[in-house]
Amino acid sequence: YRCQLGRLWISFSLLILLLVILQVVEKLQGLLPSWTEVLTVEKAALGEGQHVDGISSQETMCKPKTDIVFLKVHKSASSTVMNILFRFGEMHNLTFAFPLKGGSQLFYPRHFLARFVQGFSPGNAPQFNILCHHMRFLQPEVQRVVPSTAIYFSILRNPVQLMESSFAYYKGTSAFSRVHSLEEFLSQPYHFYNPAASDSHYARNLMTFDFGFNPDGDVSPKRVHLMLKAIEASFDLLLISEYFDESMVLLKEILCWDLDSVVSFPLNSRDSSTRSPLSDSMVEKIKNWNRLDWEIYTHFNKTFWERIDRDIGRERMQREVRALQERQADLARICLQGRGSVAPKEIKDSSLLPLQYGNAKILGYNLKQDLDKKTEHMCRRLVTPELQYSHALYKKQFLQKFPQTHKTFNAPFLDAL
Ligand SMILES: *[C@@H]1O[C@H](CO)[C@@H](O)[C@H](O)[C@H]1NC(C)=O
Ligand SMILES: *[C@@H]1O[C@H](CO)[C@@H](O)[C@H](O)[C@H]1NC(C)=O
Numbered sequence: 001y002r003c004q005l006g007r008l009w010i011s012f013s014l015l016i017l018l019l020v021i022l023q024v025v026e027k028l029q030g031l032l033p034s035w036t037e038v039l040t041v042e043k044a045a046l047g048e049g050q051h052v053d054g055i056s057s058q059e060t061m062c063k064p065k066t067d068i069v070f071l072k073v074h075k076s077a078s079s080t081v082m083n084i085l086f087r088f089g090e091m092h093n094l095t096f097a098f099p100l101k102g103g104s105q106l107f108y109p110r111h112f113l114a115r116f117v118q119g120f121s122p123g124n125a126p127q128f129n130i131l132c133h134h135m136r137f138l139q140p141e142v143q144r145v146v147p148s149t150a151i152y153f154s155i156l157r158n159p160v161q162l163m164e165s166s167f168a169y170y171k172g173t174s175a176f177s178r179v180h181s182l183e184e185f186l187s188q189p190y191h192f193y194n195p196a197a198s199d200s201h202y203a204r205n206l207m208t209f210d211f212g213f214n215p216d217g218d219v220s221p222k223r224v225h226l227m228l229k230a231i232e233a234s235f236d237l238l239l240i241s242e243y244f245d246e247s248m249v250l251l252k253e254i255l256c257w258d259l260d261s262v263v264s265f266p267l268n269s270r271d272s273s274t275r276s277p278l279s280d281s282m283v284e285k286i287k288n289w290n291r292l293d294w295e296i297y298t299h300f301n302k303t304f305w306e307r308i309d310r311d312i313g314r315e316r317m318q319r320e321v322r323a324l325q326e327r328q329a330d331l332a333r334i335c336l337q338g339r340g341s342v343a344p345k346e347i348k349d350s351s352l353l354p355l356q357y358g359n360a361k362i363l364g365y366n367l368k369q370d371l372d373k374k375t376e377h378m379c380r381r382l383v384t385p386e387l388q389y390s391h392a393l394y395k396k397q398f399l400q401k402f403p404q405t406h407k408t409f410n411a412p413f414l415d416a417l
Helices: 002-031 035-046 057-061 078-091 159-169 182-187 206-210 221-234 241-255 280-289 291-311 314-335 373-383 386-401 403-408 412-416
Strands: 068-071 151-156 237-240
Touching: 068 078, 078 151, 078 241, 078 373, 078 386, 151 241, 151 291, 159 182, 159 206, 159 280, 159 291, 182 280, 206 291, 221 291, 237 241, 237 291, 241 291, 241 314, 280 291, 291 314, 314 373
Parallel strands: 068 151, 151 237
Antiparallel strands: none
């Protein structure tokens, strides 16, 4: 009997000892930086091979994601994101869901249908890696095109700046063509805006529209809530163009890509001649007029920062953003003539001239001359405007699939790229 008591006692003491050890280990872990941080700091301190700066532990453990749906919301830095997807897809031989016949949009502003995609065949399993051209989102149709494990993301912009930009760019559309200024339009919008017009979405709640919802719908809390829930259910990640660098860091984390894959130069941005400062009352008017967009933006701006706090932390985010900016500055020094973007009339190489549209002057870049072949190849991709790049990739994709047509194929952009 005494023997049994003794055994119990020993077991009990062992248990206590174990608990104490566990607690000590936990305390120690709190004091020490985690392994991921050690890794990051070491890599940054090494200073060489900048492309590995800010590598995260995640990258070493996870597999880069290659199935992606990007909803390219209009006027929200989405052309720059598209360039990033083009470069990654090209480098990894991924297939793109191109619009039929290599068009630039997926029959926007119609809701997306799988049959708008070149090479889609209804009998087959979803077979494309990346869907990123302009579309009006409709998930059941998107799911017929990309595998179910794809990451869905988009990028949002403050609706106030978005509308100001949309006004300059889409000045020719029915709602804007009869006014001289955005102020005039907002002073009596219903005088100029006809919800039934086929191009009315450029003038109101453009993001809401691109996500597939009715831009003229009512703004009751219940409806707004349903819309936000629906977007959350479809999308893994909503980025914010006002925090573009932070967005790219978050994107590379979620996609398990390296830093170099998300470095970019701003594309499709306009010069300041058509930008006008907005008064406070104008800002309020724009917010009210685009109430649904405003609700989407403020909600996902909030979740964006919550996500950063949860997954990365502000401190590491700052480090990663710095690494990204340094890498971008390096690339600008290596690739570009002058300091950065230039006006369209100063672009010497016509294959680098962005499409000019509306009242806005869309800026572009000049590459340095006498770059070696490999560097020129890399630099050219960073600054090729989306239409040219899309065109080249389209030809490449269908040229590789049908090599027998090689001889009859004329791909000047491909040679240039
Ligand atoms: C992509 O395809 C090219 C040509 O077919 C090949 O040389 C290259 O290794 C491929 N790259 C990847 C990452 O699969
Ligand atoms: C977006 O979030 C940031 C960080 O919380 C905040 O400072 C900013 O005011 C927000 N923007 C809007 C328009 O709500």
